Amino acid sequence: MLHQMSGSIAVAKAVALCRPDVVPCYPITPQTHIVEHLSVLVKSGQLKNCTYENVESEFSSMSFCIGSSAAGARTYTATASQGLLYMMEAVYNASGLGLPIVMTLGNRAIGAPINIWNDHSDAMSVRDAGWIQLFVESNQQAVDVHIQAFKLAEALSLPVMVNMDGFILTHAITRVDLPEQEQVDQFLPSFVPRQKLDTQSPLSIGAMVGPDAFTEVRYLAHHKQKEALAIIEQQADEFLEIFGRDSGGLIKTYFADDADIVFVAMGSVVGTMQELVHELREEGFSVGILSLRSFRPFPANAICNALKNAKKAIVFEKSFAVGMGGILASEIHMATQRYIGEELKIKSVIGGLGGRTITKKSLKKLVECANKDELDDEVFMDLDGGTVVRELKRQQDGQTSGPAAENILRDIGVVSASKTH
Amino acid sequence: MTIKEEFITDEQTVKFYQTGTFTVGNRLLDDEFRTVQATQERSNSIDSGHRACQGCGQALGARYALDTAMRVTDNQIIAANATGCLEVFTTPYPETAWSIPWIHSLFGNVASVASGIAATLKAKGDTTTRVIAQGGDGGTTDIGFACLSGLFDRNDDVLYICYDNGGYMNTGVQRSSATPGGARTSTSMPVGENPGSSFTTGKFLPAIAMAHEIPYVATASVHDLHDLERKVEKAMSFRGARYIQINVPCPLGWGSLPAQTIKLARMGVESGLVPLFEAEHGDLTHSTKIRYQVPVEEYLKLQRRFAHVLKPANIEQLETIRAIAEKNIKRYQLL
Ligand SMILES: Cc1ncc(C[n+]2csc(CCOP(=O)(O)OP(=O)(O)O)c2C)c(N)n1
Numbered sequence A: 001m002l003h004q005m006s007g008s009i010a011v012a013k014a015v016a017l018c019r020p021d022v023v024p025c026y027p028i029t030p031q032t033h034i035v036e037h038l039s040v041l042v043k044s045g046q047l048k049n050c051t052y053e054n055v056e057s058e059f060s061s062m063s064f065c066i067g068s069s070a071a072g073a074r075t076y077t078a079t080a081s082q083g084l085l086y087m088m089e090a091v092y093n094a095s096g097l098g099l100p101i102v103m104t105l106g107n108r109a110i111g112a113p114i115n116i117w118n119d120h121s122d123a124m125s126v127r128d129a130g131w132i133q134l135f136v137e138s139n140q141q142a143v144d145v146h147i148q149a150f151k152l153a154e155a156l157s158l159p160v161m162v163n164m165d166g167f168i169l170t171h172a173i174t175r176v177d178l179p180e181q182e183q184v185d186q187f188l189p190s191f192v193p194r195q196k197l198d199t200q201s202p203l204s205i206g207a208m209v210g211p212d213a214f215t216e217v218r219y220l221a222h223h224k225q226k227e228a229l230a231i232i233e234q235q236a237d238e239f240l241e242i243f244g245r246d247s248g249g250l251i252k253t254y255f256a257d258d259a260d261i262v263f264v265a266m267g268s269v270v271g272t273m274q275e276l277v278h279e280l281r282e283e284g285f286s287v288g289i290l291s292l293r294s295f296r297p298f299p300a301n302a303i304c305n306a307l308k309n310a311k312k313a314i315v316f317e318k319s320f321a322v323g324m325g326g327i328l329a330s331e332i333h334m335a336t337q338r339y340i341g342e343e344l345k346i347k348s349v350i351g352g353l354g355g356r357t358i359t360k361k362s363l364k365k366l367v368e369c370a371n372k373d374e375l376d377d378e379v380f381m382d383l384d385g386g387t388v389v390r391e392l393k394r395q396q397d398g399q400t401s402g403p404a405a406e407n408i409l410r411d412i413g414v415v416s417a418s419k420t421h
Numbered sequence B: 001m002t003i004k005e006e007f008i009t010d011e012q013t014v015k016f017y018q019t020g021t022f023t024v025g026n027r028l029l030d031d032e033f034r035t036v037q038a039t040q041e042r043s044n045s046i047d048s049g050h051r052a053c054q055g056c057g058q059a060l061g062a063r064y065a066l067d068t069a070m071r072v073t074d075n076q077i078i079a080a081n082a083t084g085c086l087e088v089f090t091t092p093y094p095e096t097a098w099s100i101p102w103i104h105s106l107f108g109n110v111a112s113v114a115s116g117i118a119a120t121l122k123a124k125g126d127t128t129t130r131v132i133a134q135g136g137d138g139g140t141t142d143i144g145f146a147c148l149s150g151l152f153d154r155n156d157d158v159l160y161i162c163y164d165n166g167g168y169m170n171t172g173v174q175r176s177s178a179t180p181g182g183a184r185t186s187t188s189m190p191v192g193e194n195p196g197s198s199f200t201t202g203k204f205l206p207a208i209a210m211a212h213e214i215p216y217v218a219t220a221s222v223h224d225l226h227d228l229e230r231k232v233e234k235a236m237s238f239r240g241a242r243y244i245q246i247n248v249p250c251p252l253g254w255g256s257l258p259a260q261t262i263k264l265a266r267m268g269v270e271s272g273l274v275p276l277f278e279a280e281h282g283d284l285t286h287s288t289k290i291r292y293q294v295p296v297e298e299y300l301k302l303q304r305r306f307a308h309v310l311k312p313a314n315i316e317q318l319e320t321i322r323a324i325a326e327k328n329i330k331r332y333q334l335l
């Protein structure tokens, strides 16, 4: 049924349709509305047979998930940013134990400086944690991918993280088509755990493993993620059949087949890029988009296939590895080097950090530069170079120049200049 | 406690099994007082063959506590374990000493893992299976403290058992917030002006648990296993959050003889340093009276971790420890 609602409420309703048994929660912007709404659904009796719990930290909420999932419950929680870092040890543990927990990450920057707005630093901080990591472009996809996430997690006995851009999606009120309960029940069978704490057949879960088997256990995690490549595609097909919508899969392309220049991106920025591509095509640019729906597993083959005719890939990402550069760009580079080779030029663009608006104008400039072979290999989009240079100068001039973040804000005039240190 | 008729003779009305210990041989007791460990049908949560040190108080305490819980629930228990000696010596894969469903996740999260298990049982309407969380004092009073306090606050249906050996033993005897003042650990060596662990204001978790007003709190000691069994049984009769802290001597960390584990556990109690009591909903309901008061130094003497405390130069430390015993005796009405 069609509704007009925020991304968070839509996700909460989609999760409820999946009949979770246990939902622990802890507040952090911008995911909070999801767990708030789930609380209402459970407390009001609309979501039955579900234990909803307010716990005392994110570390506790993921640990709670570990316990409940190991005891055989379909388990869900949500977090973002600092919350994800606070639960980090348990994040690795959940995947190591092979527990099919589903978690929404309302993508948000990581401090310091503390910042509540959107980027992908949080998601990238757990890129090696063994979770399946899916990204959505719209709130409709957020609804659909959450439903697929439970099925995927349970098929693989691995945790799945659904990444949706904080504010841009979580807080945006848009039209969403919420599936019917019968459709979801048809798509998502009841949970049969691969391993379970059960007094009828006692198991020891989570004991130590030494050098004799650790490599194999870790390899198996890698192998399972590779298996997921096929399962994600298959489940997207099944989803299409039952719900009549094509949401999910490993990648999605827009005019990428014949494009010279292809944007590679994840999440809501793809929406902006789509509009731009239509406009640029009218202007005669040969441009397209490759959107990654699945970041882990990394769909290297599908990516190479989508980029095989391209001359330049502009890898746009909302995070980077400090001291190294673009994370997605390096991974795309590695994958395409292996299968396509030097003919494809990879340009790394970092933008939208800490919620900075990504404008069509700036994106267009990237295409224009790339078209003239004038795009640098690494670009920080919309970086105010002058401000950076002036702060570097202040740091050179005196050892006690103070917090750089404050200096920069003073410099650009956001903070009134009256107070001085 | 009654002694079986046939063992009572005219000359000797009461025959203790070991003199001076108040320990009565199991076979002298009526069936109802016999320890469950004496029967062939006894439950067996932790199998033999595990790798605990000789004389490990924790191995003993854990087995009695969990066997009791198994008995009173007809084997319907699930246990979660923090990282630490108990977790390590009962595993690793492919071996396990556990005959109950058991999970180890992390060092600092066992309370929340147990809460998660309890949440599942609640969601599925399972009221027969019960949940036990267990950890060492480091896992409980330090790194796992926040999760444990959360469990108490929510009154989740979990019995949390802390095996208090007064330090991080699994990683080689470092100081925890439950390490007694003055004790030598590898991060509080007996050097400098204040040798050994510093005398802090302390972090006595049973009292903190009581402040949460949870249904049941108890302290126990491995020298009195019947008392331990009784307390676990009592804890299992409540729903909601329950906390039992068991004093478990650790020969390795304490520098004591393995053969003296039981003796040390008893002396800890009889010196007043380890108060045994029970509390319900925040109120003290029972405390175990000291039968033969033992001077603090007699107890310290058997542990190398306190060797420096007994030197004349450190008499102040000894006085401080004596004062702690006195305070316990008063606060928990131990005499
Ligand atoms: C987050 C984290 N920090 C530190 C450790 C290392 N570590 C493992 S067991 C342990 C000591 C356990 O001490 P305690 O809880 O008192 O139990 P005991 O071994 O004394 O029974 C430590 C420090 C760890 N595994 N995880």
Ligand code: SF4
Residues within 6 Å of the ligand: B051, B052, B053, B054, B055, B056, B057, B058, B059, B085, B089, B165, B169, B170, B249, B250, B251, B252, B253
């Ligand atoms: S170090 Fe101490 S607690 Fe650990 S197994 Fe040995 S005696 Fe037991």
